[in-house]
Amino acid sequence: MVVDADDVLANLLKNDAVARDAWNKDFKLVNDPRVTGIGRLMRVTSIDELPQIWNVLKGDMSIVGPRPVTPHELTLYDKNVGDYLSCRPGITGLWQVSGRSDLSYDERVSLDSHYVRSWTLMLDLKILLKTVGVVLGRKGAC
Numbered sequence: 001m002v003v004d005a006d007d008v009l010a011n012l013l014k015n016d017a018v019a020r021d022a023w024n025k026d027f028k029l030v031n032d033p034r035v036t037g038i039g040r041l042m043r044v045t046s047i048d049e050l051p052q053i054w055n056v057l058k059g060d061m062s063i064v065g066p067r068p069v070t071p072h073e074l075t076l077y078d079k080n081v082g083d084y085l086s087c088r089p090g091i092t093g094l095w096q097v098s099g100r101s102d103l104s105y106d107e108r109v110s111l112d113s114h115y116v117r118s119w120t121l122m123l124d125l126k127i128l129l130k131t132v133g134v135v136l137g138r139k140g141a142c
Helices: 005-015 017-026 036-046 052-058 071-075 079-084 105-117 121-137
Strands: 062-064 090-092
Touching: 005 017, 052 090, 062 121, 071 079, 079 105, 090 121
Parallel strands: 062 090
Antiparallel strands: none
């Protein structure tokens, strides 16, 4: 990320209606000005996810599960917030292998709830296998 990334984001959202609409919809920007060139490469190749393995080893995350969210995003889970809070966030999950940033936030919430309510070891194995293809294909990465 660039220096003063929060200020860069705030300035962009204040001055660019298209970016503001995209951010308010999904909390993602296709051409995020906060991300450096090397950071963009790391995101596209998903290398930026590797440090999360430490969080798995500490027990704060799991390998498969809903992605971590900010406190503000948690409010968007509405009636599904209990599903999200009932498990540890994961490095990969149903949302990532179903379209990632190509999906709406409502679809993400729906997939997270579906994952929690229908969890099986076989589902986790399927998600792990699909993750390899998604990462190598770079589909839906911002």
